[in-house]
Amino acid sequence: MVGYDPRADGRNVSNLEVAVAGSVSGLVTRVLISPLDVIKIRFQLQIERLSRSDPNAKYHGILQAGRQILQEEGPTAFWKGHIPAQLLSIGYGAVQCSPSWCTGPACATPETSPCILCVAACLPVWPPSPYILWTCYAPALQRRVYKTLRNAVVTMYRTEGPLVFYKGLNPTLIAIFPYAGFQFSFYSSLKHAYEWAMPAEGKKNGAVISPNLGKSCCSWMVMGEPRREEYKMQSFDAATQQLLKTALKDPGAVDLEKVANVIVDHSLQDCVFSKEAGRMCYAIIQAESKQAGQSVFRRGLLNRLQQEYQAREQLRARSLQGWVCYVTFICNIFDYLRVNNMPMMALVNPVYDCLFRLAQPDSLSKEEEVDCLVLQLHRVGEQLEKMNGQRMDELFVLIRDGFLLPTGLSSLAQLLLLEIIEFRAAGWKTTPAAHKYYYSEVSD
Incomplete structure (x- = not known):
């Protein structure tokens, strides 16, 4: 969990164990929410309104979209493009569960540590970026553009060069700092508010x-x-x-x-x-x-x-x-x-x-x-x-x-x-x- 301290409850837990726990939690979370992400991306790419009244609309509701995808593409469609998304979520899980990696006066409060914010901000620029791959690969599966993740990486590299993996990077980086900052800051603020309302004693x-x-x-x-x-x-x-x-x-x-x-x-x-x-x-x-x-x-x-x-x-x-x-x-x-x-x-x-x-x-x-x-x-x-x-x-x-x-x-x-x-x-x-x-x- 965000800002977890393994020493707070008297357990002898190593940094590696905490990082593994965070990674596994990220993996499990991504597996569970992947179907909703797939449906969300399909909704975003659909030009027509999400309404039953529009005859050209392929999707008009979550349950209907889920049934449609299941009938046309099978159950595995809900987890296609899952590997790059999984890399991203595991990275976030490991970072959020390991405040002890950061040391020094600036990291006295793990929840708002600049180390964590910087690492979180750097996740989208891993070469090749899992975030960019996921956003390109997952919707493309609907049109059968890429057969596999490897095929997607090779095709994108050959046709558009290495910079293709960083398309849209600037707005992503601009968004990730306030996103990560607000996430940890709100967590810290709510935690302190809870401790004030219900003291640890x-x-x-x-x-x-x-x-x-x-x-x-x-x-x-x-x-x-x-x-x-x-x-x-x-x-x-x-x-x-x-x-x-x-x-x-x-x-x-x-x-x-x-x-x-x-x-x-x-x-x-x-x-x-x-x-x-x-x-x-x-x-x-x-x-x-x-x-x-x-x-x-x-x-x-x-x-x-x-x-x-x-x-x-x-x-x-x-x-x-x-x-x-x-x-x-x-x-x-x-x-x-x-x-x-x-x-x-x-x-x-x-x-x-x-x-x-x-x-x-x-x-x-x-x-x-x-x-x-x-x-x-x-x-x-x-x-x-x-x-x-x-x-x-x-x-x-x-x-x-x-x-x-x-x-x-x-x-x-x-x-x-x-x-x-x-x-x-x-x-x-x-x-x-x-x-x-x-x-x-x-x-x-």
């Missing part, structure tokens, strides 16, 4: 909204990740910022175990960073895999997560904020780090254990831990249930008991627990009625 599992505990209970905010291009590095010193930027671009040039420790240490101190650190870790792992085919960073990251997991009770006793940050971070890592597009099994039980700890009575009496529990279930609950449904049942027994026996439970904590119980009961979705009940303050 609210699309993953319905409306994932949580109370902002730093404000009053009637103040709400949507929780989720910022744009892919942005990472919260402002709180690092200049040297650490440079270290992380280098790890993202050239992981072989830095000590990746040190990078893993830096990210974990900062995640335990900064709740904002812990909510998006998984995305940064995923980007570093992908970069390392492409550059060296190794997993030094992932190994170092998992080792640190294991160490902190084993000392989770001490961490909670030492710093409630650090504990909440750790749970947020490990759930973020679980959400992003995948093997064959599946969550890592090694993280399933540690994540469950952390959520079980948040569901204990002493944790439910603290709004910070209740908020963390609900947020992480919104984020990874459905994935966890698919990996181990029995443990999810046990977890929600604790949550249900905590809601029904609200010893020391605040009204906000009760509301959050009720919301997550209903969220799971509805198939990990927020029903319109539930959204109106729980999040009515958002519109205010």
Whole structure:
């Protein structure tokens, strides 16, 4: 699809695979619409009006034209001249599906990249141009001027010379720039409008909204990740910022175990960073895999997560904020780090254990831990249930008991627990009625 980014959904897809996918999509599309193109060209070439009232009109409607062509020329007539058209559509499909081919500041927005526009504009001038061949060959078949595509190329070359393949090129080039530009620009504009109307944070599992505990209970905010291009590095010193930027671009040039420790240490101190650190870790792992085919960073990251997991009770006793940050971070890592597009099994039980700890009575009496529990279930609950449904049942027994026996439970904590119980009961979705009940303050 136009402007597709294979990294946006956590998949490890190469540029070649994306280009092949785009080409195949162009091929299939052209096969499906070719009959309509043939009929369109016949309509354009017919001098008489497209009307039943004109006795000289051979075609006067889509269905009638289709039947006429089928009777006179057979079913293959709808795909004659198909090969040059196919070359053109495959080229467009490959270009539109491969924004990662373009690099540099001018290509920061793939949908409007000048690289893509230039390549799209150059497609009609391939020698010999598939576009010109198609427009000449397809209508000529009606009059049996050319027997085959090869015959059309040879005959046109012999009779009119090489410039015949570029007849009408000037208006084509004049038209293709605004055509391609408008196509990508409108796509980009509509995409941004959709993201404004439906933020990415609210699309993953319905409306994932949580109370902002730093404000009053009637103040709400949507929780989720910022744009892919942005990472919260402002709180690092200049040297650490440079270290992380280098790890993202050239992981072989830095000590990746040190990078893993830096990210974990900062995640335990900064709740904002812990909510998006998984995305940064995923980007570093992908970069390392492409550059060296190794997993030094992932190994170092998992080792640190294991160490902190084993000392989770001490961490909670030492710093409630650090504990909440750790749970947020490990759930973020679980959400992003995948093997064959599946969550890592090694993280399933540690994540469950952390959520079980948040569901204990002493944790439910603290709004910070209740908020963390609900947020992480919104984020990874459905994935966890698919990996181990029995443990999810046990977890929600604790949550249900905590809601029904609200010893020391605040009204906000009760509301959050009720919301997550209903969220799971509805198939990990927020029903319109539930959204109106729980999040009515958002519109205010």
